[in-house]
Amino acid sequence: MLQSAALSSRSVGIEIEGLVKRFGSVKAVDGVSLAVEPGEFLALLGPSGSGKTTILMAIAGFEYPDEGRIRVGGEDLTWVPPNRRNLGMVFQKYTLFPHMSVLENIAFPLKMRGLGRAEREERARAALATVRLDGYGERKPSQLSGGQQQRVAIARAIVYKPRVLLMDEPLSALDKNLREEMQIETKHLQREIGITVVFVTHDQTEALTMADRVAVLDQGRLQQIGSPHDLYETPRTAFVAGFIGETNFCKGRAQGAGVAGQRIGVTLDGGDVVEATAVEAVAQGAPVRIAIRPERLSLGDPATGLAACVEEAIYAGNATTLLLALPSGQSIRLRVPAGAALASPAVGERVGLSWRVEDARAFGDAA
Amino acid sequence: MSGRPSRWLLGGRHYSEAASLALAAPFLILAFVTFILPLGSLLHESLFLPQPTLAHYERALTEPVYLRVMLRTLRIAASVTLLTLLLAWPLAWLMARSSGLRLAILVASVLLPLWTSVLVRTYAWMVLLQKNGVVNQLLIGAGITGEPLRLLYTEGAVVLAMSHVLLPFMVLPIFSALRGIPEDYNRAAQMLGASEWATFREVIFPLSLPGVTSGCLMVFLLALGFFVTPALIGGPQQMMIATLVSQQVREMLDWSFAGALVGVLLAFVLLIAVAFKRAVRLDRFVGSA
Amino acid sequence: MSAPERTRPSRHAGRAAIGAIAYAVTVFLLLPTLVIMPMSVGPERYLRFPPDGFSLRWYAEYFGDADWISATLFSLEIGVVATLAATVVGTMLALALVRGRLPGKGLVELLVIGPVIVPHIALAVAMFLVFEQLRLTGTLLGFAMAHTILALPFVVFTVLAALYRFDADLERAALSCGAGPLRTFRHVTLPLIAPGVVSAALFAFIISFDEAVVSFFISNLDRKTLPRKMFEDIDYNVSPTLAAVATMLTLLTIAALVGSHLIKSRLDRRARAAGS
Numbered sequence: 043m044l045q046s047a048a049l050s051s052r053s054v055g056i057e058i059e060g061l062v063k064r065f066g067s068v069k070a071v072d073g074v075s076l077a078v079e080p081g082e083f084l085a086l087l088g089p090s091g092s093g094k095t096t097i098l099m100a101i102a103g104f105e106y107p108d109e110g111r112i113r114v115g116g117e118d119l120t121w122v123p124p125n126r127r128n129l130g131m132v133f134q135k136y137t138l139f140p141h142m143s144v145l146e147n148i149a150f151p152l153k154m155r156g157l158g159r160a161e162r163e164e165r166a167r168a169a170l171a172t173v174r175l176d177g178y179g180e181r182k183p184s185q186l187s188g189g190q191q192q193r194v195a196i197a198r199a200i201v202y203k204p205r206v207l208l209m210d211e212p213l214s215a216l217d218k219n220l221r222e223e224m225q226i227e228t229k230h231l232q233r234e235i236g237i238t239v240v241f242v243t244h245d246q247t248e249a250l251t252m253a254d255r256v257a258v259l260d261q262g263r264l265q266q267i268g269s270p271h272d273l274y275e276t277p278r279t280a281f282v283a284g285f286i287g288e289t290n291f292c293k294g295r296a297q298g299a300g301v302a303g304q305r306i307g308v309t310l311d312g313g314d315v316v317e318a319t320a321v322e323a324v325a326q327g328a329p330v331r332i333a334i335r336p337e338r339l340s341l342g343d344p345a346t347g348l349a350a351c352v353e354e355a356i357y358a359g360n361a362t363t364l365l366l367a368l369p370s371g372q373s374i375r376l377r378v379p380a381g382a383a384l385a386s387p388a389v390g391e392r393v394g395l396s397w398r399v400e401d402a403r404a405f406g407d408a409a
Numbered sequence: 410m411s412g413r414p415s416r417w418l419l420g421g422r423h424y425s426e427a428a429s430l431a432l433a434a435p436f437l438i439l440a441f442v443t444f445i446l447p448l449g450s451l452l453h454e455s456l457f458l459p460q461p462t463l464a465h466y467e468r469a470l471t472e473p474v475y476l477r478v479m480l481r482t483l484r485i486a487a488s489v490t491l492l493t494l495l496l497a498w499p500l501a502w503l504m505a506r507s508s509g510l511r512l513a514i515l516v517a518s519v520l521l522p523l524w525t526s527v528l529v530r531t532y533a534w535m536v537l538l539q540k541n542g543v544v545n546q547l548l549i550g551a552g553i554t555g556e557p558l559r560l561l562y563t564e565g566a567v568v569l570a571m572s573h574v575l576l577p578f579m580v581l582p583i584f585s586a587l588r589g590i591p592e593d594y595n596r597a598a599q600m601l602g603a604s605e606w607a608t609f610r611e612v613i614f615p616l617s618l619p620g621v622t623s624g625c626l627m628v629f630l631l632a633l634g635f636f637v638t639p640a641l642i643g644g645p646q647q648m649m650i651a652t653l654v655s656q657q658v659r660e661m662l663d664w665s666f667a668g669a670l671v672g673v674l675l676a677f678v679l680l681i682a683v684a685f686k687r688a689v690r691l692d693r694f695v696g697s698a
Numbered sequence: 699m700s701a702p703e704r705t706r707p708s709r710h711a712g713r714a715a716i717g718a719i720a721y722a723v724t725v726f727l728l729l730p731t732l733v734i735m736p737m738s739v740g741p742e743r744y745l746r747f748p749p750d751g752f753s754l755r756w757y758a759e760y761f762g763d764a765d766w767i768s769a770t771l772f773s774l775e776i777g778v779v780a781t782l783a784a785t786v787v788g789t790m791l792a793l794a795l796v797r798g799r800l801p802g803k804g805l806v807e808l809l810v811i812g813p814v815i816v817p818h819i820a821l822a823v824a825m826f827l828v829f830e831q832l833r834l835t836g837t838l839l840g841f842a843m844a845h846t847i848l849a850l851p852f853v854v855f856t857v858l859a860a861l862y863r864f865d866a867d868l869e870r871a872a873l874s875c876g877a878g879p880l881r882t883f884r885h886v887t888l889p890l891i892a893p894g895v896v897s898a899a900l901f902a903f904i905i906s907f908d909e910a911v912v913s914f915f916i917s918n919l920d921r922k923t924l925p926r927k928m929f930e931d932i933d934y935n936v937s938p939t940l941a942a943v944a945t946m947l948t949l950l951t952i953a954a955l956v957g958s959h960l961i962k963s964r965l966d967r968r969a970r971a972a973g974s
Binding site (some may be wrong): 102103104123124125126128129130131133134135137139140141150151153154155198199202 | 591593594597598599602603604607611615616618
Binding site for chain 3 (some may be wrong): 424425426428429430432433435436437439440442443444445446447448450451454496497499500502503504515517518519520521522524525526527528529530531532533534535536537539541542543546573576577605606609630631633634635636637641650651654655658664667671674675678679682
């Protein structure tokens with residue numbers, strides 16, 4: 043790890059304040075504020091059109107915001123051109139220059155910074171060693187595999203010790219196995235050199251695997267920012283609950299008013315009354331949506347819980363997923379881990395569903 | 410035939426050897442009568458008439474009058490190549506960064522001259538460059554010169570008009586090379602600290618080189634054998650090899666010497682074409698719209 | 699420390715300069731041909747820009763001159779024959795190259811590209827030599843053959859591109875359905891490559907109609923093409939009649955380019971609709 047020590051940089055934080063970016067009449071980013079801690083790995087996660095890439099491009103300097111500020115290490119970079127920001131970036135398709143050798147690619151940013159030939163080569167070789175590609179320096183990028191090109195792209199982005207590393211879906215071009223391997227490898231590398239990383243992805247598993255914290259975006263707005271655990275256990279919006287992991291949504295009306303965190307009774311559309319935890323303040327009779335994870339539902343006697351009928355059982359090795367029909371006709375999923383002493387009920391059997399009140403999260407439902 | 414399709418499905422190719430030959434036969438006959446036989450006869454004329462001799466080639470390559478013509482031809486072809494390159498690169502770059510209506514207009518401005526008769530374009534330059542022509546009017550109007558300049562029948566006029574005629578052959582291959590460079594390369598270079606100029610010098614220009622080579626080759630080869638424009642716009646002082654060949658055939662009736670000149674020209678052209686075989690891409694000039 | 703700048707930094711100076719040069723080059727490309735047009739309607743015997751009036755007398759002169767008209771008609775005649783020949787021969791050859799098993803394929807390909815690499819002056823003089831002996835100078839057959847070989851490379855490359863673009867499995871499907879090679883070509887291949895063939899034909903016509911070098915040599919005194927007639931007239935005097943002819947030729951080229959684009963996009967749509 044000697045080589046990576048040579049690459050470690052004084053890590054700095056990023057502050058984004060009230061960022062707005064319009065494309066014509068569309069607000070691609072709509073008032074996003076967030077702070078990235080020094081040395082943190084932050085993932086920007088969202089579906090396409092959520093504004094995650096636009097935020098990254100604004101940090102990189104390829105988009106100038108209509109409103110708001112971007113500070114890196116306390117320095118206002120909002121209007122600084124990209125080549126003077128001293129940030130590193132790994133692109134979706136690696137963008138290694140095809141007419142340069144691997145080593146020339148890695149030395150390119152050093153050349154742009156006016157370093158002498160000998161020092162350029164020495165540092166480029168060290169960076170190549172950090173990504174475990176010693177001996178590949180003389181090859182052309184096209185002679186490397188996708189994963190190797192990816193590693194070269196990372197080496198090129200960190201060789202000049204940038205203050206921050208930006209990554210724009212860098213693993214999306216790799217096949218599944220390689221992608222999982224590279225996720226862990228990238229994460230290790232980031233820890234070793236201690237650089238601050240902002241990583242854009244639409245893949246929630248990737249975000250949860252790699253990031254210290256994840257910022258979930260939808261339609262240009264920041265939905266929630268927090269650790270993978272927080273996002274999964276305590277989603278603050280219905281969008282986050284649905285986007286991260288698998289969730290059942292049941293519609294109903296609040297029996298009484300409640301504030302955030304309070305237990306409330308909810309009358310489901312089918313007429314049953316259940317208990318849930320309010321995520322936000324709800325008024326009496328207001329429409330709500332309850333989100334419950336499939337693995338947090340328990341099976342019981344039909345007389346004791348929410349009555350349901352088993353429609354399908356899907357065996358998947360590590361777990362069995364049951365498709366259940368509620369009296370309202372709605373279908374929900376329940377997951378029984380393999381090895382649980384319970385025998386799976388047969389198709390057509392009637393069961394009762396129950397859950398811990400903390401696991402049923404009630405969101406106000408405007409729609 | 411319908412019962413035995415397998416006969417026609419040999420290795421993914423549908424036609425047998427005999428059928429293929431039959432399809433190619435009209436071309437082969439035509440190519441023999443209009444290409445192989447004529448060039449063969451002409452070279453035969455230069456080498457074997459009246460008896461086997463290299464005298465005609467020796468004359469072409471040693472007599473100062475003819476050597477001067479050949480050197481001038483090379484010089485003009487090189488100047489035209491350089492000038493078209495300087496003019497074509499910015500236009501190709503702008504085209505590569507354009508889309509929609511702007512791209513359509515730019516492409517049209519290249520394709521229209523490409524497909525307009527060389528005679529029409531040469532004639533246009535003669536009109537523009539004549540003594541009381543538009544260019545002289547402009548020069549006098551701007552106070553650059555007091556009386557009309559003699560612009561026609563100068564080497565500069567030949568180079569200018571030939572560059573105009575050959576410019577599309579330079580623009581299209583460079584355009585196609587630049588078009589293939591993803592915008593992300595530009596961004597990556599800037600992200601890594603390259604200024605606009607450094608991005609151009611280190612990334613964009615090197616990546617356009619295959620197109621530049623291909624364009625230079627096309628223009629240089631075409632310029633070497635160019636006939637119409639130098640014959641009309643140049644005077645005797647600007648004679649290029651094509652005009653010399655024409656003169657030998659039409660005025661001197663010296664077929665053997667004309668054949669030797671053509672032989673020299675062909676050897677030169679073929680040498681360059683073979684050396685840069687991969688850069689000769691004809692398909693770029695057809696239907697590039 | 700100065701207050702942060704509110705305005706966007708300008709990083710477009712270099713780009714703006716290259717863009718300005720590019721537009722100037724566009725003007726350089728188009729202007730000479732376009733300047734001729736207004737000059738062709740001037741009333742004076744010498745060409746002026748801008749013209750001092752409007753008159754169609756030079757167009758009338760062209761249409762009233764038997765020499766001009768016969769040269770034009772001869773060029774049209776040659777153009778039609780050469781276009782048909784180049785399109786048919788070129789398409790057949792392209793099929794043999796892609797779908798056939800042609801012995802000596804590399805040599806044939808060299809032969810196709812030959813007329814592009816070999817300078818036209820060499821071809822012109824060489825053809826002059828042989829055509830004199832074969833009594834082909836000044837004949838429709840001679841011109842048509844010469845123009846066909848010159849236009850062929852463009853047809854072959856256009857059709858080759860069209861053939862490579864479409865899925866050969868479609869042909870295999872037709873063959874396996876029991877259609878013979880001829881019917882497969884007629885009902886599957888031809889409709890799919892039609893856009894390429896049509897634009898190739900139009901370009902072949904323009905090449906033939908504008909061809910000046912070979913025509914210059916294989917014409918004789920009483921049968922000459924329009925470019926040959928223009929060549930002679932330009933050499934003697936820069937008359938306004940020529941400006942009228944040049945204008946008409948330019949307009950014809952524009953019409954052909956626009957026409958080719960329209961036909962091609964229409965056939966393309968049809969081929970896509972049929973293909974998918």
